[in-house]
Structures are given as structure tokens and as C-alpha cells.
Amino acid sequence: MNLTENILPSSIAPATLLLPSPSLFGTRASRLRQLAHGHELAPWLNGLAALCDAQQRALDTLPVLTGLPAGNSARPPLAGPVAALEQALPAVVHQLFAASRGLPLSVARVPGVEELQRSAREGLRLAAGEVAAGPRDAVAVLVAAALQVVWTAAARTIALPSMTPLQDLAPCPCCGSAPVGAVVMAGEGKGGLRYLECSLCATRWNAVRARCTVCEEGSVVQYLGLEGASGAVQAEACDHCGGYIKTFFQDKDIQVDPVADDLGSLALDILVGEQGYARAAPNLFLGDAEPV
Ligand SMILES: [Zn+2]
Numbered sequence: 001m002n003l004t005e006n007i008l009p010s011s012i013a014p015a016t017l018l019l020p021s022p023s024l025f026g027t028r029a030s031r032l033r034q035l036a037h038g039h040e041l042a043p044w045l046n047g048l049a050a051l052c053d054a055q056q057r058a059l060d061t062l063p064v065l066t067g068l069p070a071g072n073s074a075r076p077p078l079a080g081p082v083a084a085l086e087q088a089l090p091a092v093v094h095q096l097f098a099a100s101r102g103l104p105l106s107v108a109r110v111p112g113v114e115e116l117q118r119s120a121r122e123g124l125r126l127a128a129g130e131v132a133a134g135p136r137d138a139v140a141v142l143v144a145a146a147l148q149v150v151w152t153a154a155a156r157t158i159a160l161p162s163m164t165p166l167q168d169l170a171p172c173p174c175c176g177s178a179p180v181g182a183v184v185m186a187g188e189g190k191g192g193l194r195y196l197e198c199s200l201c202a203t204r205w206n207a208v209r210a211r212c213t214v215c216e217e218g219s220v221v222q223y224l225g226l227e228g229a230s231g232a233v234q235a236e237a238c239d240h241c242g243g244y245i246k247t248f249f250q251d252k253d254i255q256v257d258p259v260a261d262d263l264g265s266l267a268l269d270i271l272v273g274e275q276g277y278a279r280a281a282p283n284l285f286l287g288d289a290e291p292v
């Protein structure tokens with residue numbers, strides 16, 4: 001018997017996907033506050049931090065989701081409208097609305113049923129990368145934040161196995177949405193591994209480094225960063241398709257969060273945009289790649 005062959009696959013093969021942490025939003029709130037310190041967009045970042053705290057409370061108190069699609073089909077089980085999730089959404093929207101009162105990101109009115117459904121559909125299409133972020137108001141951001149809570153809870157409930165086979169190109173294996181960015185991990189056993197993080201359900205899935213996530217061409221990716229910055233945030237730009245997504249390096253800063261650090265590095269979007277590259281990754285807290 002060849003012991004090496006028997007042991008190696010399970011002991012060193014990287015997990016193809018990582019489930020979102022139960023404290024995802026609270027951790028993100030802390031990161032946003034940290035990034036806000038001395039930042040020119042501090043009031044906006046702090047407002048979003050408060051929204052993330054509200055997302056965490058909503059996740060913690062969300063009733064157990066039932067009637068979810070099984071996680072064994074070839075298609076991402078939570079792709080597109082899912083009845084069980086749409087039913088859970090209005091209560092979360094109301095909870096976030098109540099929590100937003102008195103905060104910088106306060107929403108003046110609670111959305112009606114039709115507006116909520118329309119905003120939810122737009123949010124899902126934005127997360128899927130089917131539409132670019134147009135002008136978005138506070139209601140759209142609030143509904144998108146609620147979508148993240150419900151889809152993250154569902155991703156944790158379904159709990160796809162960590163060795164789920166992945167499709168080649170980048171939709172989230174759990175919900176079919178586009179990634180918000182990539183994380184290059186640090187730490188024993190996973191140092192250098194690159195994971196994409198879903199813009200909607202926060203599932204992370206393994207993706208080969210130095211290959212364009214947008215068009216899959218391998219040889220034309222270059223990294224662009226801000227001069228004088230730590231190097232923890234870099235844009236992975238592709239000369240083949242002209243798209244870019246941001247990559248966050250844990251070895252430069254172990255606390256990077258793809259959503260928070262994306263919002264904290266909009267100066268990089270301006271720089272990369274000036275060089276002719278187009279943003280390919282949705283962030284549900286952005287409209288037109290501008291603060292909402
Ligand atoms: Zn997802």
C-alpha cells in the first residue's frame with residue numbers, strides 16, 4: 001500500500017469552498033470602523049459599519065430557514081429567486097430599517113411591498129453581475145443588505161461540503177452570484193491560496209491565482225496598487241478583457257475583508273479606471289462605483 005497516496009489528498013488538498021463565518025457582519029463592521037479612521041469618507045464608512053452591525057443582529061435572530069433547495073444539483077442551489085428566501089426578506093428589511101433610524105445611513109421611509117420586490121430583484125441581478133450598478137438610493141442599499149443577511153444564513157444552512165467540485169468560470173457555487181473580490185490567504189496550510197468571495201452570500205471558493213476571473217485568460221493579468229499603501233489591496237487587471245477585480249492579501253494585513261476593504265479603497269478604482277480598466281466586481285453597497 002502506498003501510504004503517501006492515501007494520505008496526501010485529504011491532508012493537503014485545499015478546500016474548494018469556505019462557508020461564511022457566523023460573525024461575518026460584526027467582523028466587517030469592525031473592519032469598516034478601522035478603515036474609517038482618518039479616511040476622507042469616514043462618515044460614510046462608519047454609517048455602513050452601523051448597517052453591518054444591524055445585519056449581524058438580523059443574522060443572529062433570523063428564524064431557521066426551511067424549504068431550501070437541496071445542495072446536490074449541478075446548478076448553484078441558491079441561484080436566482082428562491083421562494084423560501086424571498087419570504088424571509090421583508091422581516092429583515094424592516095429590522096434593518098428600524099436599526100437605521102438615527103444613523104448616518106438613515107432611510108426616510110420603509111419600502112412598500114412592490115418597491116421591496118423590485119429592489120430585491122435589482123439587488124440579485126447586480127450581485128449576479130447581470131447589470132452594472134446604476135444610481136442607487138438608500139432603500140436599494142438597505143434591501144441589498146437584507147439580501148446579504150438572508151442569503152448568508154441560507155449558505156450556512158445548506159452548508160455545501162468543503163470539497164464541492166467547482167465549475168471553471170467564476171459564479172458562486174452556492175448562489176451563482178459574482179465575486180466581490182479575491183482573498184489571498186495567509187497561515188499554515190493555506191498560505192498563498194486564492195479564494196473569491198461571493199458578493200451576496202459570502203461563500204468563498206478556491207480559484208487559481210493569476211488568471212483573470214472575468215474572462216479566464218491566464219497570461220494577461222497584472223496587479224496595480226496605490227503608491228505608498230501597504231499592498232494589501234491590489235487590482236487584478238486583465239489586458240485581454242479590460243476588466244479588473246480587487247485582490248486582498250492577508251499576508252500584508254490579516255484583517256482584510258473583501259467588502260469593507262473594497263469600500264475603503266475607492267481611490268484605487270479611480271487610478272485603475274484612469275488606466276482604462278472597467279470594474280467587473282459588484283459591491284452591493286456601491287452605486288456607479290460611488291458611495292451611496
Ligand atoms: Zn453566493
Ligand SMILES: [Zn+2]
Binds near residue numbers: 212213238
Ligand atoms: Zn479578462
